[in-house]
Amino acid sequence: MTKNLFSVPIFFIVFRETLEAAIIISVLLGLAEQIVHDDRRPIVAAEPNSEEKTSENDSDSVVKRRRLIRKLRIQIFLGAGTGLFIAFAIGAAFIAVWFTKASDLWKKSEELWEGIFEFAASLMIFVMGITMLKMDRAKAKWRIKLQKAFDGSKDQGGGRTGKWVLFILPLITVLREGMEAVIFVGGVSLGQPATSIPIAAIVGLICGFICGFLIYQFASRTTLTIFLIVMTNFLLLIGAGLFSRAVAAFEENAFNHLLGSDVDDAGGSGPGSYRVQGNVWHLDCCNPNDNLNGQGWTVFNAIFGWSNNGSLGTILSYVFYWIAVIVSLVYLKWKEGRAKVLGVESAAGMRRRNRREAKQEDL
Incomplete structure (x- = not known):
């Protein structure tokens, strides 16, 4: 039942994309407060000879700033919600079309298609896992990018344009993350039953929102880095399992063609159900495809392959x-200048070393 109702790869894919979108939205929310509080221009117009009303104007200014922050937050959540709705609509249409119109294509060579999609999903997860390690730097990057966008909008058209910047940016960001999730989930779901998609996607969405909120409220960059490293390990474990399962599906497809079209009717997992040539081990127990005794091993199959x-x-x-x-990972670390490979230093590493030497000379 676990394999049919809950897809672990889909859960982690949706969780990852939701978490990245939540981090960016948290940057937007913090930026909205920072912009309003750092804005030195008076919200309430000053009157001549109004020294007696300074305290009243200050209190009015605080109230108006709070209202402005609330309005900006509403704009951010509206933009994020709109992008999420559009991404969900596209994803639902894509999955519905596949499972209703292309099911016959799937049945003709199930193992072959399963292997192709698991192979593609493993490559997608590989890219996602590597890029996930850089997510902790997204806060600084997005803060600078959004600050520039907001400052430019204030120079051109005042606060209203800035407000719409904080609507459009989360819409585009969440839509982009949602479309990535649609592509990744679509690639993984094509090799799994349709019943395994909804619960996994919903739970991944909820967990991503919760973790994003906790990171926004409590987490420092160090805590976020540790969290992302742990999640990347899980994600890559899933990717490695999918890659191995893809090869197993290709081998099973070749073995089925060797035996003939009636191979699936034999059933079982004993001698004759697998190819002996090139086999390293075969256990009569611990079979994830056993509907009677394989429930626990099904979880290990879904997570670790x-x-x-x-x-x-x-x-x-x-x-x-x-x-x-x-x-x-070694190449990326070398490219960023944080390591040497066989004594060879990258251009970024040379720049980092020159900056360190310049600082030491200044001291």
Whole structure:
């Protein structure tokens, strides 16, 4: 039941995209307060010889600032809600069309299509996991970007234009994140039953909102970095499992063609149900496809790609996936100038070293 009603990869994909959108919205909310409080221009027009009314004007100014902050927050949430609605509509239409109009195409070669989509999903998760490590830097980047946009709007058209900037930016941002989620979820869901999508997507959405709110309220950058590292590990574990399962699906498709069209009617997981050539292990227990005793192992299959049947292809694909992750992380760290590879330093590393040497000379 777990495999049919809840898709773990879809949960983590929706959770990741929701969390990124929540972080950006939290930056917008903080920026709205910062802009209003840092704005030195008087909200209430000053009257000549009004020294006696200074305290009253200050209190009125505080009230009006609070109202302005509330209006800006409403604009931010309206923009985010509009973008989320559009993304949901597009995603629902895409998934509905696939499962209603293209189901016959799926049934003709189920294992082949399952392997293709799991392979594509593993590559998507690979990219998402690597970029997720940089999400803690999104706050500073978006704060600078939004501050420039807001300052430019105030120079051109006053507060109203700035208010609409805080509506349009979250709309575009959430729409972009939502479309990414639609693409990723669409790629993963094509290899899974339709019943596994709604609950996983809703739970991922709720968890993303909750974690985004907690990060906005309490988390420092250090805490956020640790949190993102842990989540990236889970995401890459899922990606490695999907990559291994994709290879297993390709091998199963080839084995089914070798035996003939009636292979699925045999059932079971004993001798004759798997290809002995290239097989490393086969356990009679721990079968995630066993509807009677495989519920617990189904969870491990969904999260880590576990299978009671291990071949050279599935094992090596799992190992190579992690080697690719390690190489990518080392390259990114080298490219950013935070490490040397075989004594070779990148251009960014040279610039960082020159800045450090310049600071030491100044001291």
